[in-house]
Structure formats: structure tokens, C-alpha cells
Amino acid sequence: MKKQFLVIGLGRFGSSITKTLIQNGHEVLAVDKNEQNVQDMASIATHALQADCTDEGVLRELGVSNFTHGIVAIGDDLQASILTTVLLKELNVPKVTAKARNEMHGKVLSKVGADHVVYPERDMGIRLGNQLSSDTLIDY
Numbered sequence: 364m365k366k367q368f369l370v371i372g373l374g375r376f377g378s379s380i381t382k383t384l385i386q387n388g389h390e391v392l393a394v395d396k397n398e399q400n401v402q403d404m405a406s407i408a409t410h411a412l413q414a415d416c417t418d419e420g421v422l423r424e425l426g427v428s429n430f431t432h433g434i435v436a437i438g439d440d441l442q443a444s445i446l447t448t449v450l451l452k453e454l455n456v457p458k459v460t461a462k463a464r465n466e467m468h469g470k471v472l473s474k475v476g477a478d479h480v481v482y483p484e485r486d487m488g489i490r491l492g493n494q495l496s497s498d499t500l501i502d503y
């Protein structure tokens with residue numbers, strides 16, 4: 364079934380998620396405050412928009428409550444990551460997945476309502492470590 368995703372933050376992680384969701388037949392509104400990142404996604408995402416997602420008014424205008432799933436892929440700016448997560452939940456996005464840089468960041472994201480917290484660098488390190496430890500290298 365086709366789903367509507369909102370991806371906020373189009374760095375390496377957010378743009379990779381956007382491409383994968385599109386390849387799997389879903390609709391994606393891709394948003395970033397950086398114009399170049401938005402342009403890079405313009406021909407890939409269903410829609411790509413430049414906006415600061417820590418602004419509640421902007422999120423309301425985007426109609427975020429119409430999306431089934433929001434992904435907060437902001438990394439370095441902890442305040443923006445946390446604030447955007449809070450706002451998406453306040454605006455009734457049913458499922459919010461947020462990317463955390465470390466355990467403490469992840470803890471805060473969960474406390475403010477993120478339904479799912481991911482740790483891409485940590486998890487990729489574990490995965491690669493396990494793969495490299497294995498005699499039979501699969502999925503590498």
C-alpha cells in the first residue's frame with residue numbers, strides 16, 4: 364500500500380531514505396532548510412521544499428498531519444532535531460522516527476514523543492563489525 368512520508372533533513376541519511384521510499388513506490392515530501400539539498404532531491408522526491416521545520420507555522424502550512432509517517436533526519440543541530448520532533452507529535456503525525464547522534468540525544472527524542480529512534484552510525488558499526496567477524500561474508 365502506498366504511504367505518505369515526510370522526510371525532514373536531506374543530508375546523507377535523509378536523502379538516502381527518500382530515494383529508497385520512492386523506489387518502493389511511496390510518496391515523499393522532502394524538506395530541508397538548505398536550498399542546495401532541496402534542489403538535489405527535487406527530481407527524486409514527490410515534492411521537495413525549502414523550509415525551517417522548527418517553525419510551527421511552517422509545519423502547519425505543510426499540512427504535516429496528512430502524513431502517516433514523519434522522519435526527522437537532522438543530526439548536528441540537537442535543538443532543531445528535538446523541536447521538530449515535538450512539533451510533529453503535537454501536530455498529530457501518527458508515527459515519528461527520529462535519528463539520534465548518541466544515547467542521550469535518543470533518550471530526549473523518546474521523552475518528547477518520538478515513536479522510533481534510530482542510531483545509524485552506531486548500528487552500521489555493529490552490523491559491519493559482525494559481518495567482518497563472520498567467516499562467511501554475506502550481505503556485504
Ligand code: ATP
Pocket residue numbers: 371372373374375376377394395396397400414415416417436437438439440443
Ligand atoms: P547526514 O549524516 O545525514 O549527512 P548529519 O547527521 O550530519 O547528516 P546535519 O547535516 O546536521 O546532520 O542535518 C541534516 C540536514 O538537516 C541538513 O541538510 C540540514 O540543512 C537539515 N536541517 C537542519 N536543521 C533544519 C531545520 N531546522 N529545518 C529543516 N532542515 C534542517
